[in-house]
Amino acid sequence: MIRSAFASFVITAVLLVLVVGIVLVPIALSLPDPLAVLDTFVFGPFRNPRHTGNIVEMATPAMMCGLAVAVMFRAGMFNLGVEGAFFLGGLATVATVLLVPLPAFAMAPVGILVGAVVGSSVCAVPGYLRARYEASELVSSLMLNFAALFIGLFVVNYFLRDPAAGAMVSFRIPAEAKLPKLIAGTRIHLGTLVxxxxxxxxxxxxxxxxxxxxxxxxxxxxxxxxxxxxxIRSILLRSQVIGGLIAAGAGGIEMLGLYQRFSWQSLPGNGWTGVVVAILARDNPILLIPAALFLSYLQVGGDLIARNFDVPSEAVGLIQALVLVVVTAQAIMRNPRLIRLVTGKKPAAGQAQDTKAVEGSVA
Amino acid sequence: MTDRPLIAFAGISKTYGNGTLALDDVSFAIRPGVIHAVCGENGAGKSTLMKILFGLEQPTSGSILLDGEAVAIPSPRIAAEKGIGMVHQHFSLVPSLSVSENIVLGQEPRRGAFLDRVAARRRVEELSRRYNLAVDPDATVRTLSVAAQQKVEILKALSRDVRVLILDEPTAVLTPPETDELFDRLRDMRAAGLTILFISHKLREVRALASHVTVLRAGKLAGDAPLAAIDDEAIARLVMGQAAGPALKRGGRVSGTPRVVVSGVHLKARDANDRLEGIDLTVHAGEILGVAGVDGSGQRGLVSLLTGRAQPTTGAITYEGKPTAGLGTAALRRLGLAHLPADRFQDGGSKRMTLVENAIAGAHRLAAFSTGPFLKRRAMETRTEEMIVHYKVRCPGPNAPLSALSGGNAQKLIAAREFATEPHFMIADQPTRGIDVAAAAFLHERLAELAAKGGAVLLITADLDELLTLSDRIVILYAGRIVARLENEPGLTPERLGPYMLGLESAA
Structure with missing residues (x-):
């Protein structure tokens, strides 16, 4: 089973390379040194350990959010609360380490744990509404993401805000709470191993x-x-609580691994990346790792050419958008659950027709 | 009638991408103006061969001769141009469109950019008159009975000026009177010069209708003869590849204490076909109680009550004397319930999961298959392999997905799972619908064996031969009521059940 999943993973990756080429080659050709652009995009991320480190740093939350999505997708739940859970998890973690007096060694684990529990509500509440009232978890989780965002911003503004800082950001995260760095010269932190x-x-x-x-x-x-x-109900709920815990925990790890202060002003987008990664990996937890690394590699390459050449940053956005289209189009082609979601058809519809038909024959 | 064949298959072989050899050097001829039956077990290659003729599949080697000339049929459109029409087992109608819209779909008469409804209607009326197939051209397909929908399918196929009409298991969805009517119409069509290819595994129907029979077995041509020259036993031998086992003998079973008692049960359901209005029945230990009835007479409601997926509106069900009110499927299964669902891929298993997962699901929490929170994959696999051997499931291996199995083999695997719990009460809902003779016989033996060992079996079936072969007693449902209770005595025939099933008579 993992072999067939791997095959489709490779097909998708090859398609992605083609798509990137289609966007990138014309842009490169319009510049004085087209080969340098391609060279930077393809090999640039590996020339400098800091950039290679960026790939791993970016892949870390992508893996965990992808895992959260995969766990819920596997149970048939299209819960998109990962985005809000990631955000709220990051915030609750920072709030815990700032506001709760804790011994130094306990700061990071307790903070991340509290963050995971608080943040998971963004997945768990839609999960409960689905299990209890059959409310579409897709719609309610999508909406709840924004509720989580604005509640979060309220909390930052009124409870965590550092008046000395120029922007709406929290106080500094204490150094003892930070996750240890693993490799000198990069920002790769313990969260990657987690x-x-x-x-x-x-x-x-x-x-x-x-x-x-x-x-x-x-x-x-x-x-x-x-x-x-x-x-069924408790299984559905359980899957979404697990997914929420993973995504929210990832938010806390991201904060303590990479940030000085809580500085997100909008949803950071890592949850959406997680959806793409999960689809690319065919909901297979092991394949999440190469999928997350691959997407991060594209991202770092795109950032590098935007920084070093006269390439509009929109071009990088375009590449990412096409990546999304390719990945999700594959999902639509292969995934009957998604097709049903798109067409709004219930699996029982065919059966209902049959019985109606029989009703006619009896009458 | 000439002796020159209209269609000849010459050395047709078909190998699928995964290496399955579906057809192996099949050659036979079909003369014009006859009804030609093609028989064989599920997976014998009948459907593949018909798909090749209809352009849905391409042969790996070999050719099709039409009027003596080799032709390529790359698509159903080309097949239609060459005068070949097909009525699939699963209808391909649009439920929300009218009969006439469905029939002209794909070759609509137009007025400007718009559908010419009057012309469409006229065309349908003319077809319907010519072939004596009465349908209302304005009715919405969704509201039609299965038999009427089938007529629409046939008309749709005929509207393309066909010379050859392929019917894939057309009687699987029909009641006996509907089947008789279909056969009359098919005979009319033959008289009008049409050639009909009739796919079936019911020998009685083949005998009643066709003049020539071709038997496929495991992708090879097993036999090809005029029906006048071959007896039923010989056909059965060709189909199964060995002497058919002795007919199952009823009797010898002693029914014991009441095991499941349904008393005064009403069920209000959104779907009128699931409603029950005052059902009383008792299933005793050691007996098979057959439930007959046209599809949608309340069988589904009865099954959902007995499996704990619904609760009766009024009335009570007891299980070995204990009331089951409020118990769900899990609780009933713990009491000894097992269930072979009517729709085996919808309810009976998960197509995308492996055979191991399908076979062990439900039992996976037993100590045999798990330690703490973890599954014992090795033990699950070993058990599944035993099931595969014992139930003769033809499959690529225990880790293949269920979707790789034919309907009959999937049903055998599901049965292996359901029988594995040594159930006290087995609900067998259409247990052999659409599966081959050998697999059906095998499942019949299992059901009879279970009853002989003291299990209570409720058999719900539309196949009256099956009903009469297996049941000790028979109840007939019509519109949510029991309209007849019969002892299954030797003289009981399908014809006697018909009027009850259609609600024309009542004896309860």
Whole structure:
């Protein structure tokens, strides 16, 4: 199974390279030294350890958000609360280390744990509404992201704001709370190892545990789950709480790993990246790792050419947009759940027609 | 009638991308103006061969001769141009459009840019008159019965000036009287000069309708003969590749204490076909109680009550004397319920999961398959391999997805899972619908064996032969009520059940 997932992963990656080429080559040709542009985009990220480090730093939250999405997608839940959970998780982590007096060694773990629990509400509430009232988790989680954003900004402004700083940012995160750096000359931090371990544990959960097995049964065929008598509602809720915890924990790790202050003024977008990564990795936790690294590599290459050449930053945005289209188009082609979501058709519709038809024959 | 064949298959082979050999050097001829039956088990290659003729699949080697000339049929459109029409087992109608719109779809008469409804209607009326297939051209397809929808499908195929009409298992969805009517119409069409290819695995129907039979087995041509020259037993032998087992004998079973008692149950459901109005029935230990009825007479409501997916509006169900009010599927399964669902891919399994996962699901929390929170994959696989051997599931391996299996093999795997719990009460809902003779016989044996060992079996089936073969007693549902209760005595025939099933008579 992992082999076939890997095959489609490779196909998608090749398509992405083609797409990037289609955008990048004409832009490069319009510049005096087209080869240098391509060279910078393709090889630039590896010339300087700092840039290579950027790839890993960027891939860290992408892996964890991707894992959160994959865990929920596997249970059939299109919960997009990862974005809000990531944001709120980061904020609650910073708030904890700033406001709660904690011994130095406990700051990071307690902060991230509190962040994970608080932030996971953005996934858990839509999950509960879905399990209890059949409210579309897609819609409610999408909406709740913005509620989380503005509640967060309110908290930053009234409780955490450093009046000495020129902008709406929090006080400095104490140095003792920061995650240790792993490699000198880069900003790669302990969170990367946590993310890698999380992906491994995610694979164990999904493919080797009873709970993950049940979640996959519900996700791949809810009628079958009902036939077996599985507790569908609690399985759905559980999957979304786990997803929320992972995404929100990732937000806390990001804050303590890379930031001096809480400085997000809008949703940071890591959750959306997680959706792309999960789709690219076919919801396979192990494949999340190369998928996140690959997307981050594209991002770093794009940033480098925008910085060093007269390339409009929109071109980099265009490349990213096309990447999104390619990845999601693949998903639409292969994923009946997404198609159903897009067409708004329920799986039982066909059956209902049959019975109506029979009604006619009896009458 | 000439002796020159209209269609000849010459050495057709088909290998799928995954290496499956679906057809292996099949050659036979179809004479014009006859009804030609093609028989075989599921997975024998019938459907593949018909798809090749209709342009949906391309042969790997070999050719099709039409009027003696080799032709290529790259698409259904080309097939239609050459006068070949097909009625699929699963209809391809648009439920929200009218009958006439459906029939002209793809070759609409136009007035300017718009559909010429009057011309479309006229064309449908003319077709319907010519072939004596009465349909209302203005009715919305969604509101039609299955039999009427099938007529629309047939008219749609005929509207393309066909010479050859392929019908894939057309009777699977019909009641006996509807089947008889369809057969009369098909005979009319033959009389009008049409050649009909009739795919079926019901020997009785083949005998009643066709004049020539071709049997496929495991992708090879197993036999090809005029029906006058071959007896049923010989056909069955060709289909199964061995002497058919002795007919299942009923009797010898002693029914014991009441195991499941349904008393005065009403069910209000949004769908009128699921409603129940005062059902009383008892399933005893050691018996098979057959439930007959036209699809949509309340069977689904009954099954959802007995499996705990719905609760009765009024009335009560007891299970070994204990009331089941408020118990869900999980609780009932713990009490010994097992269920072979009617729609095996919708409810019975998950197509995208592996055979191991499908076979062990439900039992995965047992100590045999898990330690703490973790699954024992090795034990699951070993158990599945045993099931595959014991239930003769033809499959690429235990880790193939369920979608790789034919309907019959998937059903055998699902049955293996459901029988594995040694159930006290088995609900078998259309257990052999659309599956081949050998697999059906195998499942019949399992059901009979379970009853003989003291299990209670509720058999819900539209296949009256199956009903009469297996049941000890029979109840007939019509519009949510039991209209007849019959002992299954040797003289009972499908014809006697028909009037009850259609609500024309009542004996309860």
């Amino acid at each position: 993310a890698l371990a999380a992906c491994g544990l995610g694979a164990v959960y999904l493919f080797m545990s009873r709970a993950g097995f049940e979640a996959r049964i519900v996700g791949s065929n809810p009628s079958f789950a009902a036939h077996l008598g599985l507790p």
